[in-house]
Amino acid sequence: MGNLRVGVIGCGAIGKEHIKRLQHKIQGAEVTAVMDVFEESAKIGAELAGGVKVYTDAVALINDPEVDAVVVTTPGFAHKDPVLAAVKAGKAVFTEKPLCTTAADCREVVDAEIAAGKQMVQVGFMRRYDRGYKQVKELLDGGSFGKPLVVKCTHRAIDVADSYTTEMAVNDTAIHEIDCLHWLLDDDWAKVQVIMGANTKNAHEGLADPQIMIMQSKSGVTVILEVYVNCKFGYDINCEVVCEDGTIGLPCPSFPIVRHDRKISTDIEQNWILRFIDSYDVELQDWIDGVKDGKVNGPNAWDGYMAAVTADALVKAQKSGVMEEVAFGETPDLYK
Ligand code: NAD
Numbered sequence: 001m002g003n004l005r006v007g008v009i010g011c012g013a014i015g016k017e018h019i020k021r022l023q024h025k026i027q028g029a030e031v032t033a034v035m036d037v038f039e040e041s042a043k044i045g046a047e048l049a050g051g052v053k054v055y056t057d058a059v060a061l062i063n064d065p066e067v068d069a070v071v072v073t074t075p076g077f078a079h080k081d082p083v084l085a086a087v088k089a090g091k092a093v094f095t096e097k098p099l100c101t102t103a104a105d106c107r108e109v110v111d112a113e114i115a116a117g118k119q120m121v122q123v124g125f126m127r128r129y130d131r132g133y134k135q136v137k138e139l140l141d142g143g144s145f146g147k148p149l150v151v152k153c154t155h156r157a158i159d160v161a162d163s164y165t166t167e168m169a170v171n172d173t174a175i176h177e178i179d180c181l182h183w184l185l186d187d188d189w190a191k192v193q194v195i196m197g198a199n200t201k202n203a204h205e206g207l208a209d210p211q212i213m214i215m216q217s218k219s220g221v222t223v224i225l226e227v228y229v230n231c232k233f234g235y236d237i238n239c240e241v242v243c244e245d246g247t248i249g250l251p252c253p254s255f256p257i258v259r260h261d262r263k264i265s266t267d268i269e270q271n272w273i274l275r276f277i278d279s280y281d282v283e284l285q286d287w288i289d290g291v292k293d294g295k296v297n298g299p300n301a302w303d304g305y306m307a308a309v310t311a312d313a314l315v316k317a318q319k320s321g322v323m324e325e326v327a328f329g330e331t332p333d334l335y336k
């Protein structure tokens with residue numbers, strides 16, 4: 001089979017990264033068209049792919065006969081329309097996370113797949129492809145640490161754009177832990193709470209930062225997650241699973257620990273592009289391989305829906321301040 005011809009919708013930060021990796025790193029794929037609401041951005045994306053077709057209309061790109069499959073890298077609030085249009089056109093889609101920003105919107109995608117009778121959507125929850133998280137999962141699944149009891153995480157970033165809202169701390173940022181820890185623990189979320197306290201001077205007007213998110217699974221594992229997106233000192237992702245007979249810490253890759261000038265020190269990663277660079281490569285390769293086999297290998301639309309149901313409960317908890325229930329309903333046959 002020849003290269004899968006991919007159209008990319010949204011040529012911003014991660015869109016440009018994915019265009020480059022699809023064109024230059026991933027086997028069996030080529031970018032044939034790109035789209036952005038801003039023609040200038042689309043032209044930059046097209047240049048990165050070596051000069052491919054430029055669109056400013058998503059449906060026109062999806063219907064292009066030289067586009068076999070679609071990558072959606074618009075902001076989260078603009079995922080639903082192109083994802084649904086691609087599913088309805090019978091084309092496989094990789095969409096960046098979140099699948100959509102509400103559970104109701106995600107459910108429309110799930111229902112479109114059920115109507116089509118097949119899974120077509122993979123969601124960009126790339127932490128499932130991260131070597132470190134996979135190692136933690138292997139140790140947990142091995143059983144010698146006993147059952148997991150508590151997970152302590154930080155999701156810290158240097159800063160965020162002025163358009164970033166308090167709700168996005170849930171559906172743009174914590175959404176990674178919502179999905180990844182559900183996969184890591186092989187457990188579903190039961191209830192969630194958000195605690196807001198002292199706010200950093202570094203946050204823009206109206207943004208609650210940091211936020212402490214608590215998620216408890218059906219089996220009672222409690223996750224304590226600090227989301228702090230204006231921490232200034234680095235992109236700092238940590239995770240420690242406390243089990244009955246020991247703890248498992250997520251390895252923090254890349255930098256040597258040095259002893260110099262009477263100090264012990266190491267570096268912290270700068271941003272998600274570098275921290276998860278390998279995970280994005282493996283993720284997109286797996287997506288391409290799956291599409292060629294007519295399957296969704298990675299996180300699917302139901303995973304995206306479950307994450308959004310949890311995110312909706314966390315957004316409710318941001319306002320209520322109390323524990324909120326999480327309820328998913330019956331898993332449709334297509335995803336069992
Ligand atoms: P961005 O703002 O840098 O880029 C978004 C691009 O989409 C812009 O070029 C914008 O002009 C374009 N756009 C906006 N509305 C559009 C529409 N309706 N149709 C077509 N194009 C449109 O954002 P980003 O940081 O690249 O994030 C994009 C998506 O990727 C978000 O969903 C975000 O959560 C996700 N993301 C994921 C990761 C990860 O680690 N997996 C990292 C960064 C971003």
Ligand code: ISE
Pocket residue numbers: 157172173176272
């Ligand atoms: C960004 O959109 C990402 O997905 C990054 O992985 C995440 O760490 C960051 O918080 C988000 O804003």
